Amino acid sequence: MSANLKRSNQPIFWLLFGAGGMLSALLGPMLVFITGIAIPLGLIFSPETMSYSHMHAFAHHWIGAGFIWVIVSLFLWHAGHRIFHSLHDVGIHAGTLARIICYGIPLLATVLAARSLIPSLI
Amino acid sequence: MRAVAPNRRRPYVRSMVGWWRKNPYFVEYMIHEGSAFFVAAYALILMVGLLRLTQGEAAWNGWLTALRSPLSIAGHLILLVAMLYHAWTWFTIMPITLPPIFVAGKRLSATAITAGGLAATLLTSVLLLLLVWRLGT
Amino acid sequence: MSEIEKIIPIEVLRYRPEQDTEPVLQTFQVPFTDDMSVLQGLQYIKDYLDGSLSFRWSCRMAICGSCGMMVNGIPSLSCKTFLRDYYPVGLRIEALAHFPIERDLVIVMDDFIEKLESIKPYIIPKKPRTLIEGEYLQTPTERDAYEQFSSCINCMLCYAACPQYGLNSKFIGPGIMALLHRYNIDSRDGGKAQRMEMVNAEDGVFDCTAVGYCSKVCPKHVDPGNAVNLNKMESAKDYFLRFVMPKGTGK
Ligand code: SF4
Ligand code: FES
Numbered sequence: 001m002s003a004n005l006k007r008s009n010q011p012i013f014w015l016l017f018g019a020g021g022m023l024s025a026l027l028g029p030m031l032v033f034i035t036g037i038a039i040p041l042g043l044i045f046s047p048e049t050m051s052y053s054h055m056h057a058f059a060h061h062w063i064g065a066g067f068i069w070v071i072v073s074l075f076l077w078h079a080g081h082r083i084f085h086s087l088h089d090v091g092i093h094a095g096t097l098a099r100i101i102c103y104g105i106p107l108l109a110t111v112l113a114a115r116s117l118i119p120s121l122i
Numbered sequence: 123m124r125a126v127a128p129n130r131r132r133p134y135v136r137s138m139v140g141w142w143r144k145n146p147y148f149v150e151y152m153i154h155e156g157s158a159f160f161v162a163a164y165a166l167i168l169m170v171g172l173l174r175l176t177q178g179e180a181a182w183n184g185w186l187t188a189l190r191s192p193l194s195i196a197g198h199l200i201l202l203v204a205m206l207y208h209a210w211t212w213f214t215i216m217p218i219t220l221p222p223i224f225v226a227g228k229r230l231s232a233t234a235i236t237a238g239g240l241a242a243t244l245l246t247s248v249l250l251l252l253l254v255w256r257l258g259t
Numbered sequence: 260m261s262e263i264e265k266i267i268p269i270e271v272l273r274y275r276p277e278q279d280t281e282p283v284l285q286t287f288q289v290p291f292t293d294d295m296s297v298l299q300g301l302q303y304i305k306d307y308l309d310g311s312l313s314f315r316w317s318c319r320m321a322i323c324g325s326c327g328m329m330v331n332g333i334p335s336l337s338c339k340t341f342l343r344d345y346y347p348v349g350l351r352i353e354a355l356a357h358f359p360i361e362r363d364l365v366i367v368m369d370d371f372i373e374k375l376e377s378i379k380p381y382i383i384p385k386k387p388r389t390l391i392e393g394e395y396l397q398t399p400t401e402r403d404a405y406e407q408f409s410s411c412i413n414c415m416l417c418y419a420a421c422p423q424y425g426l427n428s429k430f431i432g433p434g435i436m437a438l439l440h441r442y443n444i445d446s447r448d449g450g451k452a453q454r455m456e457m458v459n460a461e462d463g464v465f466d467c468t469a470v471g472y473c474s475k476v477c478p479k480h481v482d483p484g485n486a487v488n489l490n491k492m493e494s495a496k497d498y499f500l501r502f503v504m505p506k507g508t509g510k
Contacts, residue, residue, distance in 0.1 A: 004429070004460060004462060005456050006460060007460065008459060008463060008465050008494075011465070011494055021212055024208060024209075025208060025239070025243060027246055028161065028208065029205040029243070030250045030251060032201045032202045032205050034251070036164075036167075036189060036198025037195060037198050037199065039186075040194065045254060046258040049255075049258030050258075052183065054258070056182075059172075068168070071168065075161050075164065076162060076166075079159070079162035080158075080162070086156070086158070088427075089142070091138070109166075109169050112169070113169060113172055116173060130276055131276065131361070132276035133361055134274050134276070135360075136357075138422075138425050141425060144332055145333070147472050148422060148472070151470050151471075218469065218482065218484040218485045218488055219469060219485075219488040219489075220485075
């Protein structure tokens with residue numbers, strides 16, 4: 001054991017991982033069912049539910065915009081952190097490249113989603 | 123002078139190659155870690171949807187049409203199974219991540235915590251379904 | 260009473276550094292009775308079949324923590340595991356996983372001992388008391404808070420169960436975290452800030468991916484995985500609160 005007591009920056013990523021994991025456990029299955037199965041197949045919901053005007057209005061409301069932003073970014077932060085550690089598990093050592101991909105994509109998506117949503121709010 | 127005995131110590135370090143195949147517990151661990159790929163895939167699908175939405179009605183409708191393809195439906199069925207498995211395993215691990223919870227002086231069991239989490243998923247799912255259903259009408 | 264003597268094959272992973280370049284399996288046919296532990300099976304081998312077999316043990320009653328080994332790939336105390344449960348197929352015994360093998364079933368545990376020392380596994384009083392001031396008092400509730408974590412017998416089964424430790428032995432690991440936590444939450448202790456340095460470090464708690472197998476194999480129900488994961492939250496608090504509370508986020 002070396003006395004490497006350098007403070008880890010993982011708390012940030014771990015908190016995002018945990019929040020995204022909890023959110024996807026609570027809402028993930030139903031969201032997939034609604035957007036990927038029920039709506040496309042015309043089940044349960046009115047055909048208007050995800051129409052352009054509806055979704056446009058949804059994304060223009062701060063609650064709707066916040067919901068979309070939180071779901072997209074936290075799901076990705078969750079997945080990125082988990083995949084980063086899984087790469088280490090299978091012996092691909094968590095180098096800079098792995099870090100850039102696993103945390104870069106969530107970061108990019110967070111910024112991109114915010115950029116798409118914020119103009120619709122102002 | 124006393125002769126020094128040769129050092130015969132030669133600690134053997136075993137390889138970790140393929141460690142996750144050696145125990146069913148680890149196999150399950152790797153599978154539930156793998157659920158992350160599906161969570162990511164779904165988030166990316168939504169991300170594309172969001173970008174299409176900002177590009178106007180035609181783009182958005184294109185995204186909706188793509189979601190109606192048999193391939194997409196099949197893919198979402200797989201995503202649904204993966205999401206459910208993620209939820210299940212997330213709450214199975216939860217007991218080791220939570221501080222002890224006492225109810226009426228007794229410590230809440232691991233099974234109770236897992237059951238509580240799954241019940242929460244059921245509740246939020248029903249609420250989400252009702253909410254979307256109401257918003258749609 | 261006259262039982263027909265049963266014989267069970269025991270496969271043992273041998274490693275004799277003076278003759279073996281790598282560990283090799285050797286099978287012994289061991290007569291046993293239903294009350295015999297795996298440890299007693301090994302003792303039979305040593306006494307009657309091959310005196311060169313090396314393994315550690317002491318108490319034979321699951322309290323000293325020295326007889327840990329892999330039994331059919333599962334980290335187990337050999338004195339608490341019984342031969343009858345493997346009859347007639349037999350069983351395979353290997354040295355505890357993730358540790359270097361010194362010889363046969365004996366592992367090198369220097370790393371564990373160093374880590375144990377590094378976390379200061381003793382009460383560091385908040386304010387030293389003189390003899391006249393009397394002992395450090397504690398209520399039964401305060402004691403209950405850490406009791407579970409104080410049951411650790413340093414058997415290292417949880418390390419043999421932890422793939423993260425196997426992949427990176429710098430990781431502080433489950434058992435040591437259980438002990439660290441035991442002292443941190445002791446109402447008489449004031450050493451938390453010192454110990455948090457270890458928790459927060461790059462090879463502290465965040466190497467853990469919540470596999471959870473450590474808590475499954477622990478023979479004393481310590482739940483070391485819980486100690487690790489509770490300290491992720493503690494560490495996260497410490498990470499952000501240090502900007503708010505500049506010095507010594509002891510609590
Ligand atoms: S926490 Fe349990 S398994 Fe780990 S060393 Fe202590 S007693 Fe053994
Ligand atoms: S011999 Fe002491 S724990 Fe097994």
